Amino acid sequence: MTSFETPVENLVLVAGATGGVGQLVVGKLLEKGFRVRVLTRNAKKAEEMFNQRVEIAVGDIRKPATLPAATQNVTHIICCTGTTAFPSTRWEFDQPPNLIEWGVTFLNPQSSQAKAKNSPAKIDAQGVTNLVAAAPGNLQRFVFVSSCGILRKNQFPFSILNAFGVLDAKEKGEESIINSGLPYSIIRPGRLIDGPYTSYDLNTLLKAKTGGKYGVVLGTGDKLSGDASRIDVANVCVECLFHLTSSRKIFELVNQGQRPPVINWESLFCQLE
Ligand SMILES: NC(=O)c1ccc[n+]([C@@H]2O[C@H](COP(=O)([O-])OP(=O)(O)OC[C@H]3O[C@@H](n4cnc5c(N)ncnc54)[C@H](OP(=O)(O)O)[C@@H]3O)[C@@H](O)[C@H]2O)c1
Numbered sequence: 001m002t003s004f005e006t007p008v009e010n011l012v013l014v015a016g017a018t019g020g021v022g023q024l025v026v027g028k029l030l031e032k033g034f035r036v037r038v039l040t041r042n043a044k045k046a047e048e049m050f051n052q053r054v055e056i057a058v059g060d061i062r063k064p065a066t067l068p069a070a071t072q073n074v075t076h077i078i079c080c081t082g083t084t085a086f087p088s089t090r091w092e093f094d095q096p097p098n099l100i101e102w103g104v105t106f107l108n109p110q111s112s113q114a115k116a117k118n119s120p121a122k123i124d125a126q127g128v129t130n131l132v133a134a135a136p137g138n139l140q141r142f143v144f145v146s147s148c149g150i151l152r153k154n155q156f157p158f159s160i161l162n163a164f165g166v167l168d169a170k171e172k173g174e175e176s177i178i179n180s181g182l183p184y185s186i187i188r189p190g191r192l193i194d195g196p197y198t199s200y201d202l203n204t205l206l207k208a209k210t211g212g213k214y215g216v217v218l219g220t221g222d223k224l225s226g227d228a229s230r231i232d233v234a235n236v237c238v239e240c241l242f243h244l245t246s247s248r249k250i251f252e253l254v255n256q257g258q259r260p261p262v263i264n265w266e267s268l269f270c271q272l273e
Contacts, residue, residue, distance in 0.1 A: 012241070013074040015039040015061060015131060016081035017054075018046055020195045021145055024234030025078050026050060032238060039070045061127030062118070067134035077135055078143040078237045083123055085166040091116035109164045120169035128173030132180045141247065142184045143237050144177055146170045148252050150188060151222035174250070183247045185240040189228035190254040214255035218268045226254035235263070245269040 012029055016022040017038035029036045030053055037055040040046040046056050057070035061081055071077070083090045093116055116122070128144065135142060149158030153167050161167060177184045216232050217224060236253055240246040246269040 010075045010241075011035045011037060011055075011073060012076045012078060013037045013039055013057070013071060015077065015079045016145075018042065018049060019080055019082065020192065021230045021233050021237070022078075022080040023049065024195065024231055025080060025237050026054060028234050028238045029078075030054075034241075037070065037074060039067075061131050062122050064130045064134065067130060071131075071134045071136060074136060075139065076141045076143070076241055077131065077139060078145075079128060079131060080145045080237070081123055081127060082145070083118055083120060085120070085161055086164055087116065087119075090118060092118040120164065120166040124166065124169035125172035125176075129176040132176045132182070135180070135182060139182050141241055142177055142180070142182045143240050144173065144184065144186045145233060145237065146174055146186050146188045146250075148188045148190045148222065148225060148228075148254075150174065185237075185246045185248075186250040187233060187236055187240075188222065188250065188252045189233045190224065190226045190252070191228065192230050192233065193227045193255075194229040194231050213259060215257040215259045216263050216268065217254050217256045218272060219252045219254075220250065220273050222252060224252040224254045226256055228253050229255050232263075236265070239265040240269075243269050245272075 012034050014022055014025050014029070014036060015038075017026050018040055022038075026036055026038060035055075036050075036053075037057055038046050038050065039057050039059045039061070041058070041060050043056050043058050046054070050056075059066035059070045061067070087093075132142065147161075147167060147170050149155075149161055149167050150171050152158045153162045158167060174186050177186065214229070216236070218236075232255060233253060243266055245266060249269065249272050251272050
């Protein structure tokens with residue numbers, strides 16, 4: 001059952017809009033007729049990317065004071081923020097580590113998390129918690145891009161992926177959303193493929209297709225593994241807004257099997273326990 005037909009009063013905030021999945025989410029929302037506000041740390045980047053077709057709210061999910069202006073009057077939030085699972089320049093260390101310090105960083109996950117300003121703990125756990133706290137009480141849906149492996153952190157290969165705590169941090173983010181009482185959809189994709197389309201413009205994003213090769217498989221209980229197309233992760237984020245059957249659900253997404261001519265999202269959501 002479709003819950004609504006994109007009424008004009010809907011305003012969707014996309015956090016992480018300049019990222020691989022986020023850009024595709026924005027493209028898909030515009031295609032479906034939603035009004036879109038993007039939360040970004042870099043207004044210029046967002047302006048160039050989205051051709052003035054979105055509202056821009058400058059903010060940072062680590063800084064709670066920057067969030068109320070961004071979340072004001074929004075009806076839905078789609079959160080696709082993230083950083084690398086392993087230490088990189090995107091973790092924003094105070095001073096760029098030299099070669100020896102990089103070695104120490106890799107040998108000491110706890111201390112590297114503490115030294116980094118934009119680590120998974122800062123974004124996926126604390127940042128998401130801040131965004132949830134700033135959400136309007138009458139929000140219709142909080143959609144969160146989490147990750148496969150949350151319930152398999154001690155199993156290979158997820159034990160390696162979690163060496164620097166990315167899955168621990170995503171789990172804390174999930175808990176904040178669930179405990180908030182807001183209606184949510186939590187997506188746990190497999191390894192992301194397709195894109196990011198960071199050097200493309202909006203028209204290219206609107207045309208992004210999966211190549212039509214693989215079907216979409218959703219599952220619960222964190223049992224699925226495999227690749228997930230950023231395009232289908234973006235598709236499911238937006239489809240969740242149309243389907244009440246996706247509310248208060250936590251599910252994995254991977255691409256497997258033959259792709260049907262049309263993906264029946266309602267049927268996929270209904271199969272979830
Ligand atoms: N890579 C994988 O295989 C994989 C697997 C499963 C799940 N995931 C998850 O899937 C999601 C999307 O991945 P992706 O590769 O498409 O993302 P991405 O390209 O890495 O984009 C991340 C986004 O987060 C934003 N961001 C980072 N720190 C922020 C902060 N402090 N405040 C506000 N925004 C911030 C970035 O904005 P700026 O432009 O300002 O940096 C960017 O828009 C992520 O949550 C990731 O953890 C990834």
